[in-house]
Amino acid sequence: MRIDRLIPLVVIIFFISIPHNSEADWINFTGAELSSTIAEVYVEEDKIIVVLEIGDRDKEAFADLISDPGESADKDALERRKRFFKEGFVILADGKLLKGDVKLVEVRERVQRPSRYNKPPGGQKPSKYVTYVEIEYPLTNKPETLVINPPLDEKGYTNASIGFVVYHKSIPVIDFRFLAPGAELKLNWKDPWYSKFDNPNLKRHHSSSLMSFLYIEPFEVRHEILVRLKDMENWLDLGFKDDDMLGPDQKKIIETELTEFFLEHNIVEIDGKIVKPIIDRVQFVKPNLTGIQVLENSQEVEYLSAIVGIILAYAVAGIPQQVTVDWDMFSDKIQRIPANMIDPAGPFPYYLSPDDNVLTWNNYLKNFSMPEISELNVQDSMRNINIPVGTAVSLIFFIAIAWQIRVRNNKGEKSKLPYILLVITLVAGIVLYPFLRVSVTDHLPTTMVLNKDQSTFILQNLLKNVYRSFDFKYEEDVYDKLALSLDGDLLSDIYLQTRKGMEIEKQGGARARVKDVEIIEATSESLPDELGLKFHGVWNVSGTVEHWGHKHDRVNQYEAEITVKPVDGFWKITNIDLIEEKRVQPI
Structure with a gap:
């Protein structure tokens, strides 16, 4: 072969x-990623970059922006752009209007983004081609707040369908959401992980810097942990600065330290016994719009935004009756740990706190059966013949008695007993048919x-x-x-x-x-x-x-x-x- x-x-x-470099399968349920127009906003230390993909249905709302002043610097077109940044797509930093500088306008094919929908809920399928625009907003200082407003009509309603996402220093602040006026983004320049909108609906799915997942499967229990390196400083001195870039060598050092740490923390008991874990893997990952992305070992990552996934495995004989995790990692910032227990019946979310720090899974599986592996007997797959022994014996007696009755009749002998016995054997053969059967397997x-x-x-x-x-x-x-x-x-x-x-x-x-x-x-x-x-x-x-x-x-x-x-x-x-x-x- x-x-x-x-x-x-x-x-x-x-x-x-x-x-x-592949991704987990988190899917955005808003459908905003399929909006006619997409806005990606990147907040950096000295500027804000906005990338727009403007769909055909929204061109009118962005007409003042995408009109090309040309080499002759058409004053009317330039004035329309200035007006657009004041009254159209408006960005306020600490309440002050930012001036945008258009870097590029061209027609491109729309970026295909993961979605559970073919079109936005209640909307039309977006156009294949878009007007692609890059805008740069210079910053003279680091603002504490940002407000991003879409183009509005005369009544103050949004007159374009815009799905937007915001990154602060490469960290996604939200998943794709629909852009509406007035939402304020509070920027945390010390730690962009904690930058957030005042609107609770504008958030990302991966918002916690420390998470626990307990998997119970046949023959294996796994405790999987996602932790942000910056927050690990509460327990470990890793010796890196926020703006340090981590390459393969630095990653290896960190992975070794984390391995030693997690072997001694968050003790797991299975059926009342403390079990020593096997470090299944330690990986650098990052959250993005589709979930958790595993990074290539050669890919550098900024220490400030670095997240590591740790998987600890425990071999078990089958399915345990109880598994507990004694969680011991809390800090002034981290007082609530999202946890999830996943067994064959499904996920069971839980939240750990200093006063409730033991995650307990009990086996309540009712109809679950362990997968069995056994040799397949050749005879089990061959044709079986079930012989009704009781009926067969009755048939033999029936034939013998019937023969005797015929012989006696030929001799002129009359007796009721043989007829009674004949009826008894006939009834016995019928009654015994389902019983006293012998299975004989066909030969090979x-x-x-x-x-x-x-x-x-x-x-x-x-x-x-x-x-x-x-x-x-x-x-x-x-x-x-x-x-x-x-x-x-x-x-x-x-x-x-x-x-x-x-x-x-x-x-x-x-x-x-x-x-x-x-x-x-x-x-x-x-x-x-x-x-x-x-x-x-x-x-x-x-x-x-x-x-x-x-x-x-x-x-x-x-x-x-x-x-x-x-x-x-x-x-x-x-x-x-x-x-x-x-x-x-x-x-």
Whole structure:
């Protein structure tokens, strides 16, 4: 079997890896990111930069801005622009009007942004092309407040549909929201993380500098923590300044210090026993408009805005009955820690405080069953014949008595007893038919013919076994479980690829937990020269990647030729030839 065909089956299916620069799946529910016009505002120390994407429906509201004065410096056009900055798109810094300087105006294709909608709620689908405008507002000092007002009509209503977002020194202050007049942004120049609007609806989804996520899954408990380095100064002296840029070497030092710290803090107990964690990974991340983005190790990050994700793993035998986290990280600024407990039934949000600092998960799962991995007995998939022994014995007696009655009648002998016995055996045969049955399995012929149900049964059980093997944390456990359904070179090859997959995971990839395997098509034929079957299968694999409170669903479809042979009385996959793999959109 070609290894290059095996790699996508193992690494992509079993480890639906999310690379360093990919993002979690938080989606904005306002629909503002699909507005006809988009405004991105970047607040820096010496200037404010506004980037506008003006849709066709809003050109009239921005007509004074996008009219080009040309090389001749058309005075009328220049006056219209000045009026626009006074009466149109207005920015006030500490109550004073800022003067904008237009740097660029051109037609561009609209930037495609992640959204759960095809168009804004209640609105039309935005135009494909926009008028792109860059405006710069110089700052003579660092203002304490900003007010951003959209163009208004004569009645004081917004006359353009504008979705906007604001960054303060690269930190997003809000997610995409609709721009309305009057909202005041309070700027925290010492720590832009705490810059915020006075309107509580204008905020970002990732607003806390310290967060806790407790995952309870089969065979594993994970405690995942997001922490901002600046706030770690309450417990650790990391030795960096706010404007320091962190490269790979500095990151490694910080990761080592954080590893040592979190091994000793926020103690986890599982079923009443303190369990030592395994540091699964430590990664630099950053919040953005779609959730949490994992940064490349080579990517520099400013210390002031740096956020680190720590994942501590605890191997368990199955599903525990109780898990507790004794949270001990509070400060003058951090008095409330958002926490989330996620188990197979769903998320359970909680807030920790100095007076209520123990996060407790209890097992209230009612209908949850642990995934089972067991060898598939060859006889279990063969045709079974159930013989009703009681009925068969009654039939034999019935035939014998009937023969005796005929013989007696030929001799002229008359007696009621044989007729009574005949009726008794007939009734007994009918009554005993559901009972006293013996199941006899059909023998395993050299040439096997399976129906669709039998083919589906074998393929689904073997594939599920393989996928479930990756629920285990340790390599040796994964190998032992794979050996229940794989054999020969395939077992060794998949195991080696598994180890590579685990390395990808440690370096920033994310392991997917397979939730379901659905067989779409399964047919089989006997191998020509040996005992066994060759399946042609098409199946869907549903899996999820969950980290730091975000869930990413994946459904992949695979088509392959799979060779299955009986080994020591059990079906084992010995070869896989992948034909096609494609992503299927989750329902």
